[in-house]
Amino acid sequence: MPTQNDNILTTLRGYFLLAAADLALYPEGSPEHIKAEHSAANTSRTVFELFGAAAAEALREEAVKKWPKLGGIA
Structure with a gap:
């Protein structure tokens, strides 16, 4: 059974990957x-x-x- 910390990390992972997808999708600037x-x-x-x-x-x-294009993210 996942702990509360596992759930928090999973949620943060989702937010981070969504942001990374947006970085790949939208033009810089x-x-x-x-x-x-x-x-x-x-x-x-x-x-x-x-x-x-x-x-x-x-x-x-x-x-x-x-998204290999994102070599320098975060």
Whole structure:
């Protein structure tokens, strides 16, 4: 049975991957792209603060695998 921390991390993962998808979808500099950058950065920071650097890096790596164009996200 998942713990509360697992549920929180799963939810944050979903938010981060949605932001990463928006980064891949919208052109750089557009309002949507900028909003997605902020969302990805904030979510990554939250994961880092709650779960540590390894969890934040794992999220970033997962997003880069799905959208290789995103090498420099968050």
